Amino acid sequence: MAAEKIPRFYFSLRSPYSWLAYRELLDQYPDVAAAVEWRPFFEPDRESERMLTERGGSFPYAAMSRAKHLYVLQDVGRIAKERGVDLVWPVDKDPVWEIPHLAYLVALRGGQGPEFIAAAYRARWEEGRNICDRSVIAGIGAGLGLDPAEFAGASDDPRLRAEGVRLLLDIDRDGVFGVPFFVHGFSRFWGLDRLPGFAAHLRARTAPARGLPEPVAGAVGAGKRATDDGHAGGCG
Known part of the structure; x- marks a missing residue:
């Protein structure tokens, strides 16, 4: 399958809507979950932003207004209740999103990408823990049987950067x-509420002739731009 035709799921460990979509994807559309290429989406810190700009790129981000933030709190709580999902809101203090998302690359390299995502989402959205805390990420790495120091220091690794x-x-x-x-x-x-449409789209274009495409091994990365930071069902 040509690279541009590989189905892709952009997820963020920061986003509650992404967490809910992750749960729904695994629970209701496991064939789609197995077929898509999983790619992390994260807001760059100053160093990553500098490197991105030097390479001619930009990150589509707009700061969320207070009104929108309050709406998201209400909306996510409502959705979680409807789905019978226990939610614990984390508190982010000066977060650096490279810490968990580059640690995901370490887990992926060690053959534990899905397990890392599950553990990180659980830590953040079910336990309310700070996944930008290096010790939390190190603990997740240790729980996967991998080197905790590699996880804690992923954002300092020039190759991972x-x-x-x-x-x-x-x-x-x-x-x-x-x-x-x-x-x-x-x-x-885009958005949690578009997941059923995506699943139907993908299934319609891959079945019955050959079924869904095989999942991409070591799935990260191939690929223009728009600007918005989210809405009910999706956020930046």
């Missing part, structure tokens, strides 16, 4: 402006 910038460039090229975001060819689906 470079890989993160490449992923940010892909986000720019793929026109991703918020999460959860689903891409297949020229088709784009």
Whole structure:
């Protein structure tokens, strides 16, 4: 399958809508979850932003207004209650999102990408823990049987920084402006409420002739731009 035709799921460990989409994807659409390429979406810190700009890229981000923030708190709480999901709101203090998202690349390299995502989402949204705390990320790494120091120091690794910038460039090229975001060819689906449509779209275009495409091994990265930070069902 051509790279531009590989279905992709852009997820963020920061976003509650992405967390809810992740749960729904695994619970209701496991065939789709197995077929998509999972790609992390994260807001760059100053160093990553500098590197991104030097390579001609940009990150589509607009700060969320207070009114919108309050709405998201209400909306996510409502959705979680409807789904019978226990939610614990974390408190972010000067977060650096490279810390958990580049640690995901370490887990992916160690064959534990899905397990890391599950553990990080659980820590953040079910336990209210700060996943930008290096000790929390180190603990997740240790729980996966991998080197906790590699997880804690992922954002300091120049190679992982470079890989993160490449992923940010892909986000720019793929026109991703918020999460959860689903891409297949020229088709784009943004938001938790678009997941059923994406699943139907993908299934209709891959079945019955050959079924869904095989999942991409070691799935991260290939891929223009828009600007918004989110809405009910999707956020930046």
